[in-house]
Structure formats: structure tokens, C-alpha cells
Amino acid sequence: MCGRYTLATPDPAAIRARFPVGETVEIRPRFNIAPGDQVLAATTDRDGRPRGELLRWGLVPSWANVPDGRLKMINARVETVTERPAFRRPFGRFRCLIIADGFYEWRTAHEAGLGAGADRRAPKEAFHITRTGGGAFAFAGLWSIWRDERSKLRSCAILTTAANSAIAPLHDRMPVILAPETEAAWLDPSTPRTQLIELLAPLPASETVLRPVGPAVNDARYDGPECLAPAGASAQASLF
Numbered sequence: 001m002c003g004r005y006t007l008a009t010p011d012p013a014a015i016r017a018r019f020p021v022g023e024t025v026e027i028r029p030r031f032n033i034a035p036g037d038q039v040l041a042a043t044t045d046r047d048g049r050p051r052g053e054l055l056r057w058g059l060v061p062s063w064a065n066v067p068d069g070r071l072k073m074i075n076a077r078v079e080t081v082t083e084r085p086a087f088r089r090p091f092g093r094f095r096c097l098i099i100a101d102g103f104y105e106w107r108t109a110h111e112a113g114l115g116a117g118a119d120r121r122a123p124k125e126a127f128h129i130t131r132t133g134g135g136a137f138a139f140a141g142l143w144s145i146w147r148d149e150r151s152k153l154r155s156c157a158i159l160t161t162a163a164n165s166a167i168a169p170l171h172d173r174m175p176v177i178l179a180p181e182t183e184a185a186w187l188d189p190s191t192p193r194t195q196l197i198e199l200l201a202p203l204p205a206s207e208t209v210l211r212p213v214g215p216a217v218n219d220a221r222y223d224g225p226e227c228l229a230p231a232g233a234s235a236q237a238s239l240f
Contacts, residue, residue, distance in 0.1 A: 001074075001075050001160055001171065001173045001175075002074070002075055002103050002139070002158045002160060002173075002174070002175035003034075003035065003074065003075075003104075004032060004033065004034055004103065004104040004217065004220065005033050005100045005102065005103035005104065005139075005175075006030060006031055006032070006033060006100060006101055006102045006103065006104075006128070006227070006228070007027075007029065007030045007033065007040060007099055007100050007101055007136065008029055008030065008031050008101055008102065008225070008228060009029065009101065010027050010028070010029060010099075010101070010136065012027040014136075015027050015040075015099065015136060016052075018136060019042050019052070019097060019099055019136070019138065019183075020042050020050030020051070020052070020187075021040065021041075021042050021050075021051075021052025021053075021099070022051055022052040024052070025040065025052035025053055025054060026040075026054065027040060029225075030223060031217075031223050031224055031225055031226075031227040031228060032104075032216075032217050032219075032220065032222055032223045032224075032227045033057070033100075033223075034057075034220040034221075035057050035058050035071040035074045035220075036056065036057060036058055036071050037056070037057050038054040038055065038056060038057075039054065039055055039056075039057045039098055039099075039156065040052070040054060040098070040099045041053060041054070041055045041096045041097060041098050041099065041141060041143065041156060042096060042097040042099070042138075042187065043055075043094070043096045043143055043187075044095075044096075044187055044189060048188065048189045048190070050187055053154065055096070055098075055143055055154050055155055055156040056153060056154065056155040056156070057071075057074055057155070057156060057157075057158075058071035058072070058073060058074050058155055058156075058157070059073040059074075059076070059086065059087075059090070059142060059143070059144050059155045059156055059157035060073075060144060060146040060153055060155045061073075061085070061086045061089075061144055061146070062089070062144050062145055062146055062147075063085075064146055067146060067153055067155075073086055073087075073157050074157055074158065075157055075158055075159070075160045075173075075175075076091075076142055076157045076158070076159050076160070077159075077160055077161075077173075078159050078160065078161045078176065078197070078200040079161075081142070081159060082193070082197075087142055087157070089144075090142035090143060090144050090157075091142060091196070092193075093189060094142060094143045094144055094145075095140070095141065095142060095143075095186055095187060095196075096141040096142065096143045096156060096187070097138035097139070097140075097141060097178070097183055097186065097187060098138065098139040098140075098141040098156060098158055099136055099137075099138060100136065100137060100138070100139055101130065101134065101135065101136045101137065102128050102129055102130040103128075103129050103175055104126055104127065104128055104129070104213075104217055105126075105127050105129060105167065105170040105171050105174075106124035106125065106126050106127070106170065106218075107124060107125050107127070107169070107170045108124050108125075123215050123218055124218070125212060125231065126212070126213050126214070126215070126217045126218060126231075127170060127210045127211060127212055127213065128210075128211050128213045128217075128228060129167065129174075129208065129209065129210050129211075130208075130209045130211075131177065131203065131207055131208070131209070132206070132207045132208070132209055137177050137178070137180075138177070138178045138180075138183050138186075139158045139159070139175045139176060139177060139178070140158070140159040140175075140176040140177075140178050140186055140199065140200060141156050141157065141158055141159065142156060142157050142159065143155065143156040143157075144156075158175050158176070159175065159176040159200060160173045160174060160175050160176065161173070161174060161175075161176050161200055161201065161202050162174075162202060163202065164202040164203060164204060164205040164208060165205045166205040166208040166210060167205075167208065167210070170210075174202060174203070176199075176200050176201075176202075177203045178199060179199075182199045185199065186199055211230070212230070212231035213227065213228055213229060213230065213231055214226065214227075214229045214230065214231050214232070216229060
């Protein structure tokens with residue numbers, strides 16, 4: 001799955017040059033983007049032209065009676081995206097690029113192979129995962145508009161697929177990171193469904209970098225640069 005991610009070092013001019021988000025949408029550093037947050041995305045207008053906007057992470061289908069405050073639909077599985085009612089229409093018409101430069105995954109001491117004697121109450125170990133070479137990329141996303149007489153909510157979900165061999169020791173799922181040359185096709189309303197499905201492959205393990213980080217990211221309410229501090233850095237600092 002993908003439950004937390006980053007856009008930590010964005011150069012607004014470079015982001016606007018790299019992605020079709022326009023000049024008016026806000027771009028700022030984010031170190032711990034969590035469900036329910038407003039996230040930077042490229043969507044399309046009624047004529048299929050790309051545009052930038054902020055969407056709430058946690059998709060609310062247009063036909064829902066009321067928005068679900070539990071934010072259950074932050075991810076959509078590629079294996080069932082064309083079947084589930086909440087995602088079928090967005091997949092056909094409302095696809096988006098969700099801009100990021102990394103995401104987080106966790107493992108426990110037991111999962112790390114430290115044996116039965118490992119303290120299961122210890123905080124999970126967090127990893128920040130990026131593409132080789134760093135830089136911003138796009139998750140494959142879906143978006144939707146929910147409205148009633150008084151308000152309108154634009155929201156999104158990130159597609160996930162089977163984890164590659166680098167991420168599999170942490171989790172069996174990973175977000176779909178689109179290859180740069182496929183981003184335009186993902187946004188294009190005229191792209192055939194069979195071609196869209198082909199775009200949703202896992203990032204190759206050879207292009208995946210995992211780096212352990214400290215416990216600051218474990219608090220979903222915290223969004224500071226300490227989220228990316230190397231594992232053990234805070235403990236080492238306390239010794240001096």
C-alpha cells in the first residue's frame with residue numbers, strides 16, 4: 001500500500017517545468033503527507049487539457065451519500081480498479097498524476113529477522129523509498145468530485161501494485177510510479193484501457209532506493225524535515 005509519502009525538496013519552477021500543473025497551484029515542501037491532506041496533482045479539464053490542483057487524499061465517489069471521514073479509499077489496487085464501483089468511472093475518465101519524490105514503508109523488529117526475542121512493542125522501523133537518482137516523479141492516481149447543495153470535494157487515490165523485490169521484505173504492495181514517458185498517456189482521456197493497464201507495472205527493483213529513517217515520521221501529524229533524518233541520528237545526537 002501507500003499510506004505516507006513526501007514532496008520534500010521541490011523547486012517550484014522545476015516542478016512546473018516537469019509536470020503540467022500550471023502557475024497558480026501552491027507548491028511547498030512536504031515531509032510526511034498523510035491521508036486527508038491536500039496533495040499536489042495534475043488532472044484534466046473537460047476538454048482533456050492538463051491542469052494543476054490540490055486534491056484531498058482519500059477518494060470519495062461522486063455517488064456517495066456523504067464523504068467518509070475514515071478515509072478508507074486512499075489506495076486502489078490495479079488488479080480490481082476496473083471492477084470496483086468506486087474506481088471504475090475514475091479509471092475511465094478521471095485519472096491524475098500525484099506528484100511526489102518518495103514514500104514511506106515500515107517493518108517491525110520481528111519482520112527484520114531479529115528473532116522471537118525482539119521487543120514487539122518497539123516502534124516500527126521506517127524506510128524512505130525513492131527512485132534511483134532522486135527527483136520528483138508521479139504516482140498513478142484517480143480523482144473524483146463529490147458535491148451537494150452546499151459544498152464540493154475533489155479527492156484522489158493512489159494506485160498500488162505488487163511490490164518489487166526491493167520492497168517485498170517490507171510490504172507486499174507498492175504504489176505505481178509512472179515512467180516519465182508514460183505520464184501523458186495516463187492523463188490522456190483517449191488512451192485505450194488495454195494500454196492503461198500496461199502502464200501500471202511495478203518500478204523495477206534496480207531503480208528503487210530504500211533508506212532507513214528515524215521515528216519522527218511515525219507521527220502522521222508531524223510534517224517537518226526531521227522525518228527524513230537518518231535512522232539513529234536523534235539517538236546519536238542525544239549522546240553529545
